[in-house]
Amino acid sequence: MATVSTNEMKSGTKVLVDGEPYSVVDNEYRKPGKGQATNSIKIRNLKNGRVIERTLKSGDTWEVADIEEIDMQYLYSDGEFWHFMNPTSFEQVQAGATAVADCSKWLKGEEACKVLFFNGIPLSVTPPNYVTLTITETDPGLRGDTSGSGGKPATLETGAVVRVPLFVQQGEVIKVDTRTGDYLGRVGK
Amino acid sequence: MPRWRPDASLATLKARAELCGSVRAFFMARGVLEVETPILSAHATVDRFIESFSTVDGRWLQTSPEFAMKRLLAAGSGPIFQIARVFRLEEQGRHHNPEFTMLEWYRPGFSMQQLMDEVEALMRALVGGAGGFQRLSYRDAFLRHAGFDPHSADATQMRAAAMAAELISAADFANEPAGFWLDLWMSRVVSPALGAAQPAFVYDFPASQAALAQVRQGPPPVAERFELFWRGIELANGFHELADAKEQRGRFEADQRYRCAAEQVVPPYDAHLIAALEAGLPDCSGVALGLDRVLMLKLGLSDLAQTLAFAADRA
Numbered sequence: 460m461a462t463v464s465t466n467e468m469k470s471g472t473k474v475l476v477d478g479e480p481y482s483v484v485d486n487e488y489r490k491p492g493k494g495q496a497t498n499s500i501k502i503r504n505l506k507n508g509r510v511i512e513r514t515l516k517s518g519d520t521w522e523v524a525d526i527e528e529i530d531m532q533y534l535y536s537d538g539e540f541w542h543f544m545n546p547t548s549f550e551q552v553q554a555g556a557t558a559v560a561d562c563s564k565w566l567k568g569e570e571a572c573k574v575l576f577f578n579g580i581p582l583s584v585t586p587p588n589y590v591t592l593t594i595t596e597t598d599p600g601l602r603g604d605t606s607g608s609g610g611k612p613a614t615l616e617t618g619a620v621v622r623v624p625l626f627v628q629q630g631e632v633i634k635v636d637t638r639t640g641d642y643l644g645r646v647g648k
Numbered sequence: 649m650p651r652w653r654p655d656a657s658l659a660t661l662k663a664r665a666e667l668c669g670s671v672r673a674f675f676m677a678r679g680v681l682e683v684e685t686p687i688l689s690a691h692a693t694v695d696r697f698i699e700s701f702s703t704v705d706g707r708w709l710q711t712s713p714e715f716a717m718k719r720l721l722a723a724g725s726g727p728i729f730q731i732a733r734v735f736r737l738e739e740q741g742r743h744h745n746p747e748f749t750m751l752e753w754y755r756p757g758f759s760m761q762q763l764m765d766e767v768e769a770l771m772r773a774l775v776g777g778a779g780g781f782q783r784l785s786y787r788d789a790f791l792r793h794a795g796f797d798p799h800s801a802d803a804t805q806m807r808a809a810a811m812a813a814e815l816i817s818a819a820d821f822a823n824e825p826a827g828f829w830l831d832l833w834m835s836r837v838v839s840p841a842l843g844a845a846q847p848a849f850v851y852d853f854p855a856s857q858a859a860l861a862q863v864r865q866g867p868p869p870v871a872e873r874f875e876l877f878w879r880g881i882e883l884a885n886g887f888h889e890l891a892d893a894k895e896q897r898g899r900f901e902a903d904q905r906y907r908c909a910a911e912q913v914v915p916p917y918d919a920h921l922i923a924a925l926e927a928g929l930p931d932c933s934g935v936a937l938g939l940d941r942v943l944m945l946k947l948g949l950s951d952l953a954q955t956l957a958f959a960a961d962r963a
Contacts, residue, residue: 466738477819488741491839492875492885493859494697494831496739514816514832517738 462520465498473505473526476513480505480524480577488517505575505582527576533566541566541584543574554581562586564619565637586637591646592616593632597623610642651962655953660943664955667774667943668731671751674773678766680727680753685716687733692915694903695859697831699737700915701746708915709735712936713752714860715918718889721754721932722924729753731939743881743941743952746960754934760872760888763933764849767876767884770937771847775946782848786870789850793841794833798854799868803829813837827856842877850875860896861887876937878945886935893925 463472465486472483481502490496496517503510505526515521531543531552540553541563554574556563558581562572565586573585597613610622613633621635623642634643656664672682692700692708701709710716713732720728734750755763768781790798796809806829810816815836821828842848851874855863858871872888890896900917907914943955953959 466740488739488744489835490697490739490741490744491831491835492882493695493857494834495828496697497832497835499836511817512814514820514836 461523463523464520465515465517473524475522475524525578529574531574533570533572559584565590567617591634594629597629654957655959656957670774675729680729683728683730685713691918694900694917696906701735701737711736715921719924722927722929727755745952749939750936751939752936754932756930756932758933760933763886781846784850785852786850789838793838839877840880847876847878860890862890883941884935884937888933891929893922897922
């Protein structure tokens with residue numbers, strides 16, 4: 460099993476700690492002039508995103524986590540699994556609900572996603588930063604209000620609900636930032 | 649930034665040259681002689697936590713000029729100082745570089761407190777400021793910032809306190825000795841709280857951390873050793889120097905046994921130093937000060953690399 464020493468742990472290094480995959484966020488070397496050196500290492504759990512801090516003696520090692528991120532195209536969902544294709548090799552993989560999680564609400568088909576594999580199994584899926592989707596349901600806006608202040612909820616064709624300005628109407632196509640869920644604007648047809 | 653470019657700005661390099669100039673002026677005015685000693689030696693430190701670079705011909709790069717300078721003192725040099733380049737394997741981080749610039753000086757006839765006075769005067773000359781530096785015993789620094797007495801707490805108590813303070817998680821470091829916990833508390837909690845405005849001295853270290861300092865009998869016995877901290881960063885380490893050749897050889901041999909048991913490199917200790925102590929080292933105090941760190945703090949830089957023409961990863 461490949462291991463990585465404290466002095467090789469950089470931001471982004473993937474490590475296996477207590478059987479869980481983590482990504483190194485920060486690594487601070489501390490040493491009293493005449494004393495034991497330690498590293499305080501902040502790591503992010505790649506399954507749940509939680510950041511924890513662990514202390515190691517300098518020179519100690521962790522196992523390297525078998526983590527790979529691949530750009531893949533979303534194909535379809537059969538209700539139980541979400542299917543993705545590697546556009547280079549045309550290889551297809553299926554990801555379960557835990558891996559897809561919140562990402563599924565932005566996917567209708569053909570989106571270029573990033574799939575993170577842990578030991579060859581999809582661990583998480585990141586949607587494109589921006590998606591363009593049709594509003595399937597929203598209340599009619601109040602007449603005369605074009606300021607966009609306050610806004611109203613709108614349901615998109617994939618099921619996601621975002622806040623849109625009052626003047627935006629059902630049937631319109633909008634651009635959304637998937638990282639924040641923010642409405643960015645209407646897309647002309 | 650292209651990798652051939654320097655880490656330090658030209659303004660910083662000028663400030664570095666001025667800093668070294670101020671150091672030389674300070675000691676010249678006080679009648680302290682500048683010396684140069686070898687960087688390469690047949691011997692090395694055997695300190696448990698300092699690793700030396702070895703060379704292809706079986707010699708060692710110095711981790712401090714201490715041994716050679718003490719040989720000069722034993723030969724009757726009188727007060728001496730040196731601005732030395734020193735090397736420490738594997739020490740790299742925001743406040744560490746594997747080679748760095750150490751100002752080291754020795755004062756025959758000075759007590760530990762007298763040498764702290766001179767360190768304070770030098771810092772005033774280098775970085776300005778007014779008002780006295782705080783002086784805290786190691787015990788008081790721990791009582792104040794860690795909440796326990798470092799001379800009486802045992803490993804189990806310090807580990808439990810570290811868990812309560814969330815310095816470690818429950819599974820970590822089950823079998824470490826007390827010295828490990830003192831170092832962890834010092835580097836994670838106590839030193840970051842020291843010298844927030846003015847630099848602060850910590851003195852009278854546990855006898856277990858005497859290194860090359862004299863031990864003053866207790867209770868508890870303490871090492872006549874001090875360190876200087878500014879904005880949480882360790883700047884200097886000084887000793888009322890151990891002059892007893894037999895005691896010094898005993899400490900070197902104990903460190904070698906520790907290294908051997910821990911399956912670490914066991915360098916040869918400096919037999920010339922032992923011979924010099926046998927011949928007679930004048931009663932003296934000595935101190936080493938990290939000039940790069942002084943420059944970093946003086947200029948308000950966040951990273952030691954910014955004080956170096958080329959830090960280790962582009963050297």
